[in-house]
Amino acid sequence: MSEHVQRSPERAKRLPRAVRERQILDAAVQVFSRYGYHSASMDEISDVAGVSKPMIYTYLGSKEDLFAQCIRREASRLLEAVESGIQPDLPPDMQLWHGLRSFYRFVADYRESWTVLHRQALAVGGSFAEEITSMRSRAIELVAALVVSAGSQKGLADQVEKSGEGLAAALVGAAESLADWWLDHSEVTDGVLASWLMNLVWLGFNDLVEGRVWTPSSSPAHNE
Amino acid sequence: MSEHVQRSPERAKRLPRAVRERQILDAAVQVFSRYGYHSASMDEISDVAGVSKPMIYTYLGSKEDLFAQCIRREASRLLEAVESGIQPDLPPDMQLWHGLRSFYRFVADYRESWTVLHRQALAVGGSFAEEITSMRSRAIELVAALVVSAGSQKGLADQVEKSGEGLAAALVGAAESLADWWLDHSEVTDGVLASWLMNLVWLGFNDLVEGRVWTPSSSPAHNE
Amino acid sequence: MSEHVQRSPERAKRLPRAVRERQILDAAVQVFSRYGYHSASMDEISDVAGVSKPMIYTYLGSKEDLFAQCIRREASRLLEAVESGIQPDLPPDMQLWHGLRSFYRFVADYRESWTVLHRQALAVGGSFAEEITSMRSRAIELVAALVVSAGSQKGLADQVEKSGEGLAAALVGAAESLADWWLDHSEVTDGVLASWLMNLVWLGFNDLVEGRVWTPSSSPAHNE
Amino acid sequence: MSEHVQRSPERAKRLPRAVRERQILDAAVQVFSRYGYHSASMDEISDVAGVSKPMIYTYLGSKEDLFAQCIRREASRLLEAVESGIQPDLPPDMQLWHGLRSFYRFVADYRESWTVLHRQALAVGGSFAEEITSMRSRAIELVAALVVSAGSQKGLADQVEKSGEGLAAALVGAAESLADWWLDHSEVTDGVLASWLMNLVWLGFNDLVEGRVWTPSSSPAHNE
DNA sequence: TATGAATGAGCATTCATTCAT
DNA sequence: CATGAATGAATGCTCATTCAT
Numbered sequence: 001m002s003e004h005v006q007r008s009p010e011r012a013k014r015l016p017r018a019v020r021e022r023q024i025l026d027a028a029v030q031v032f033s034r035y036g037y038h039s040a041s042m043d044e045i046s047d048v049a050g051v052s053k054p055m056i057y058t059y060l061g062s063k064e065d066l067f068a069q070c071i072r073r074e075a076s077r078l079l080e081a082v083e084s085g086i087q088p089d090l091p092p093d094m095q096l097w098h099g100l101r102s103f104y105r106f107v108a109d110y111r112e113s114w115t116v117l118h119r120q121a122l123a124v125g126g127s128f129a130e131e132i133t134s135m136r137s138r139a140i141e142l143v144a145a146l147v148v149s150a151g152s153q154k155g156l157a158d159q160v161e162k163s164g165e166g167l168a169a170a171l172v173g174a175a176e177s178l179a180d181w182w183l184d185h186s187e188v189t190d191g192v193l194a195s196w197l198m199n200l201v202w203l204g205f206n207d208l209v210e211g212r213v214w215t216p217s218s219s220p221a222h223n224e
Numbered sequence: 225m226s227e228h229v230q231r232s233p234e235r236a237k238r239l240p241r242a243v244r245e246r247q248i249l250d251a252a253v254q255v256f257s258r259y260g261y262h263s264a265s266m267d268e269i270s271d272v273a274g275v276s277k278p279m280i281y282t283y284l285g286s287k288e289d290l291f292a293q294c295i296r297r298e299a300s301r302l303l304e305a306v307e308s309g310i311q312p313d314l315p316p317d318m319q320l321w322h323g324l325r326s327f328y329r330f331v332a333d334y335r336e337s338w339t340v341l342h343r344q345a346l347a348v349g350g351s352f353a354e355e356i357t358s359m360r361s362r363a364i365e366l367v368a369a370l371v372v373s374a375g376s377q378k379g380l381a382d383q384v385e386k387s388g389e390g391l392a393a394a395l396v397g398a399a400e401s402l403a404d405w406w407l408d409h410s411e412v413t414d415g416v417l418a419s420w421l422m423n424l425v426w427l428g429f430n431d432l433v434e435g436r437v438w439t440p441s442s443s444p445a446h447n448e
Numbered sequence: 449m450s451e452h453v454q455r456s457p458e459r460a461k462r463l464p465r466a467v468r469e470r471q472i473l474d475a476a477v478q479v480f481s482r483y484g485y486h487s488a489s490m491d492e493i494s495d496v497a498g499v500s501k502p503m504i505y506t507y508l509g510s511k512e513d514l515f516a517q518c519i520r521r522e523a524s525r526l527l528e529a530v531e532s533g534i535q536p537d538l539p540p541d542m543q544l545w546h547g548l549r550s551f552y553r554f555v556a557d558y559r560e561s562w563t564v565l566h567r568q569a570l571a572v573g574g575s576f577a578e579e580i581t582s583m584r585s586r587a588i589e590l591v592a593a594l595v596v597s598a599g600s601q602k603g604l605a606d607q608v609e610k611s612g613e614g615l616a617a618a619l620v621g622a623a624e625s626l627a628d629w630w631l632d633h634s635e636v637t638d639g640v641l642a643s644w645l646m647n648l649v650w651l652g653f654n655d656l657v658e659g660r661v662w663t664p665s666s667s668p669a670h671n672e
Numbered sequence: 673m674s675e676h677v678q679r680s681p682e683r684a685k686r687l688p689r690a691v692r693e694r695q696i697l698d699a700a701v702q703v704f705s706r707y708g709y710h711s712a713s714m715d716e717i718s719d720v721a722g723v724s725k726p727m728i729y730t731y732l733g734s735k736e737d738l739f740a741q742c743i744r745r746e747a748s749r750l751l752e753a754v755e756s757g758i759q760p761d762l763p764p765d766m767q768l769w770h771g772l773r774s775f776y777r778f779v780a781d782y783r784e785s786w787t788v789l790h791r792q793a794l795a796v797g798g799s800f801a802e803e804i805t806s807m808r809s810r811a812i813e814l815v816a817a818l819v820v821s822a823g824s825q826k827g828l829a830d831q832v833e834k835s836g837e838g839l840a841a842a843l844v845g846a847a848e849s850l851a852d853w854w855l856d857h858s859e860v861t862d863g864v865l866a867s868w869l870m871n872l873v874w875l876g877f878n879d880l881v882e883g884r885v886w887t888p889s890s891s892p893a894h895n896e
Numbered sequence: 897t898a899t900g901a902a903t904g905a906g907c908a909t910t911c912a913t914t915c916a917t
Numbered sequence: 918c919a920t921g922a923a924t925g926a927a928t929g930c931t932c933a934t935t936c937a938t
Contacts, residue, residue: 014916014922036347038262042908052924054910063908097440123260123347140405163420166402166412170424173401174394181364181393184357188390196390198438201398204428214422216321238897266933276899278935287933462901462937484795486710490929500903505930571708571795588853614860614868617853618846622873625845626838629812632805636838644838648873649846689918714912724920726914735912902936908929915923 021059024049028060029070033112037067037124071121071128074113075135081106092150093202096143100175100197104190107179118176136172144168171201245283248273252284253294257336261291261348288351295345295352298337299359305330306363316374317426320367324399324421328414331403342400360396368392395425469507472497476508477518481560485515485572519569519576522561523583529554540598544591545646548623552638555627566624584620592616619649693731696721700732701742705784709739709796736799743793743800746785747807753778754811764822768815769870772847776862779851790848808844816840843873 015023027049031040042063046053060066085102086095107114121132144164178193207213239247251273255264266287270277284290309326310319331338345356368388402417431437463471475497479488490511494501508514533550534543555562569580592612626641687695699721703712714735718725732738757774758767779786793804816836850865 017922020922034349036262036349038260039349041906043906053908054924055922057909058923093438094440119346122343125260125263163416166405166409166417166420167424169405170398170402170421173404174398174425177397177400178390178394180397181390185390192387193390195439196387197394199431200391200394200425200428202428202438203431203436204424204426207423207427207431212427214317214426215419216318241897265931277933278899279897281934282898465901468901483797484710486708487797489927491927501929502903502931503901506902511929567794570791573708573711614850614853614857614865615872618850618869618872621849621852622842622846625848626842628845629838629841633838640835641838644835645842647835648839648842687918713910725912726920727918729913730919899938900936901938903932903934905932907931910928911924911926913924913926915921917920917922 017059020051020055024051024056024060024066025070025073027051028066029074029112029116032067032070032120033115036120037063037128067124068128068131070116071131074110074117075132077110077113078103078106078117079135079139092146093198096146096202097194097198100194101190103175104179104182104193107182108186108190111183114179118180140165140168140172143171147171167201171197174201241283244275244279248275248280248284248290249294249297251275252290253298253336253340256291256294256344257339260344261352291348292352292355294340295355298334298341299356301334301337302327302330302341303359303363316370317422320370320426321418321422324418325414327399328403328406328417331406332410332414335407338403342404364389364392364396366392367395371395391425395421398425465507468499468503472499472504472508472514473518473521475499476514477522477560477564480515480518480568481563484568485576515572516576516579518564519579522558522565523580525558525561526551526554526565527583527587540594541646541650544594544650545642548642548645549638551623552627552630552641555630556634556638559631562627566628588613588616588620591619595619615649619645622649689731692723692727696723696728696732696738697742697745699723700738701746701784701788704739704742704792705787708792709800739796740800740803742788743803746782746789747804749782749785750775750778750789751807751811764818765870765874768818768874769866772866772869773862775847776851776854776865779854780858780862783855786851790852812837812840812844814840815843819843843869846873 024045028040028045031045031048034040035044042053042056045066046056049056056066060069082099082102085098085105087098088095090098117132121128144167147168148164175197178197182188182193248269252264252269255269255272258264259268266277266280269290270280273280280290284293306323306326309322309329311322312319314322341356345352368391371392372388399421402421406412406417472493476488476493479493479496482488483492490501490504493514494504497504504514508517530547530550533546533553535546536543538546565580569576592615595616596612623645626645630636630641696717700712700717703717703720706712707716714725714728717738718728721728728738732741754771754774757770757777759770760767762770789804793800816839819840820836847869850869854860854865
């Protein structure tokens with residue numbers, strides 16, 4: 001179970017509290033992302049952090065507290081990364097494009113952060129799931145706003161209006177799923193991933209906005 | 225923690241093995257979906273199943289085994305449900321359409337199965353993640369085949385060829401994400417969900433196939 | 449710290465629950481009386497009981513629960529012992545006399561029970577102290593009733609009326625203190641101890657000095 | 673758990689050692705009396721004392737040492753208080769009377785000291801119990817001497833000779849018990865308590881009932 | 897077949913105690 | 918003199934798992 005995890009070589013001494021807290025959080029993210037909340041042991045975290053267990057409790061509180069702080073820190077990082085990649089004065093599609101690229105760069109740079117956020121946090125019931133879910137909801141709303149703003153620019157097709165949030169949820173899910181897929185197919189670049197998504201959902205979305213609609217009865221099997 | 229879970233009223237006796245196994249698996253899915261793998265206790269499962277713990281071990285093996293069998297059974301059910309909804313002689317888009325509707329009907333009918341598969345199984349490291357991932361991969365490949373077959377009907381654009389699996393992964397993710405979203409917005413029907421997805425991804429995909437491509441430089445900000 | 453404590457020699461097997469519970473409670477009283485609530489470890493209790501720790505938790509609950517049940521059981525035993533020694537149709541002084549003898553016999557027979565009740569239970573704050581205090585209060589009231597009934601038989605002197613409970617508290621304390629003293633001076637018999645107390649509080653030290661002595665046979669029940 | 677405990681507002685600096693030691697002991701008595709030996713934490717003591725933990729260790733040694741010194745200091749205070757209230761040239765009963773009043777005044781003035789001594793010290797096994805027991809023994813011997821001296825003045829009845837120490841133990845226990853009772857019935861004065869005891873043990877309950885009452889003014893020292 | 901009885905092993909958490917500054 | 922930083926060592930408790938009947 002505890003294969004090979006990076007650990008601080010020597011028990012460093014007398015560091016200021018802030019530094020220690022960062023060390024501990026780093027270690028915690030690493031371990032939580034590997035084993036999940038329940039299987040992760042405070043022993044291993046303290047080990048990886050190069051710090052004794054009591055310090056963890058003194059500085060960061062209980063295991064639950066620790067996990068919560070991991071989640072929050074990584075979620076903030078992710079949001080910041082994405083936001084910092086977006087220029088709000090660009091048109092919606094460019095915003096989405098840059099947002100997606102930033103997102104994938106983050107996933108690449110901080111695999112563990114992404115794993116904790118995406119894979120582990122939801123499985124742990126209670127407040128964590130809520131917290132994560134609410135962050136995800138915020139992301140979805142953000143995308144929905146983008147989608148709707150794009151639609152209104154072009155005359156806001158009915159389809160878009162009604163389904164904005166649903167479409168956004170689908171888009172976010174697609175992006176996440178592609179991120180997961182990427183973890184096992186790292187040969188493509190973040191730009192390629194973002195392109196795929198843009199082509200898949202943006203072109204489709206564009207059609208919608210311009211009045212082209214897919215319905216079961218419009219399928220070639222039926223309408224010719 | 226243990227709010228209100230259905231439990232068998234009386235300790236029944238001398239049932240054939242197959243029946244017992246089903247009872248146990250049902251209970252296990254119920255409990256796992258509520259609490260997640262680690263927080264679920266064999267005690268509660270045996271309680272809900274109306275069976276003593278040793279029986280579980282005799283019939284289904286360890287907790288890990290039990291979970292694996294839950295996963296497999298529910299995944300099979302899901303796949304069956306989806307496949308049985310598809311008529312292979314229809315055109316690709318209609319197949320996708322029917323597949324999506326079947327998928328959402330399954331999610332609605334077997335919430336717990338879906339929860340176990342989607343939320344819990346990935347968080348548990350090791351063999352489970354692999355198993356789930358491989359099943360998901362199969363689903364993705366299936367969709368990819370659909371996508372590619374649609375592409376080749378129309379002359380297989382390059383974009384599609386290279387990105388088929390990625391697009392499929394994105395589509396599957398979008399469908400899953402929308403399923404999650406649906407759990408909290410049950411006012412729309414499965415048909416609506418499927419429509420959204422078809423409009424979002426199929427129209428977009430169609431554009432691709434027909435040579436319309438989104439690139440950063442084709443965005444209005446750049447080409448005017 | 450863990451000098452030499454009697455322990456069950458062999459890990460006995462498959463005993464009915466009631467028996468195990470008794471074993472565990474016996475062991476717990478033994479260990480609590482030796483080390484006090486806090487220093488006693490569940491490990492040692494389980495060891496002495498010849499039972500694994502999980503059984504203790506399954507059968508008797510948490511350490512606090514366990515201690516509470518020890519207290520209650522021993523307190524009940526003590527009360528029963530004292531009450532069974534009293535014949536309510538005797539005059540008050542004879543009742544007191546027999547009650548005291550029973551009390552001291554109990555202390556002699558169940559040293560550990562007495563230690564737990566007297567020495568340990570009060571030091572642990574919270575509900576235990578309250579429980580013990582309330583039992584002690586009941587004992588005091590009982591004695592107070594005796595005292596007052598004796599007083600009213602003789603015309604109820606004012607002093608007695610006003611101070612009944614205080615006197616009873618003092619008497620109970622005297623009895624307890626003498627019990628403690630006895631633990632280090634076991635050469636005298638329970639009868640002697642009871643005599644001392646009767647002479648001290650019933651007759652009065654002054655009387656003693658002047659040659660008046662209370663003996664069971666000088667009680668009104670006998671000497672008329 | 674840590675409701676509201678007085679604490680030094682500002683971390684004072686550079687005080688002479690003796691002062692620091694007093695601060696710490698005061699805090700320790702306060703905390704030990706509230707929570708008992710085991711539940712009291714060095715952290716809280718240092719907190720209440722307004723001193724860092726290492727200082728405690730430097731000045732007073734281990735937790736055990738600290739507790740021992742609390743016990744000794746408070747016991748000394750108690751003994752001094754009682755002794756200073758006694759005038760050795762008075763007759764025994766008056767000495768007892770004054771001693772008791774001093775004792776109750778001490779209990780009233782230093783509740784915490786009394787609590788530590790009476791409730792906590794015995795429950796902690798090992799050397800503390802011995803120390804406390806030995807101090808209590810000294811008190812008992814003192815009283816015994818008083819009793820015996822009273823007896824010998826009047827011709828030393830046999831009963832007294834043999835049972836002197838036992839009687840004294842009973843008397844001391846009665847006084848302590850009454851002190852405890854007092855903590856919950858503070859409406860009576862220390863004089864009343866002392867009177868009750870004098871009447872109970874010195875004169876005898878029987879005497880009381882028959883109208884003979886001990887009062888300070890009826891003591892031989894005064895009424896002859 | 898079916899189960900109440902029993903446990904090994906692990907985990908979160910706490911606390912007295914000590915360095916390094 | 919004085920302390921924030923740091924930890925070794927316990928301890929209460931839980932849970933998957935297995936016998937003996």
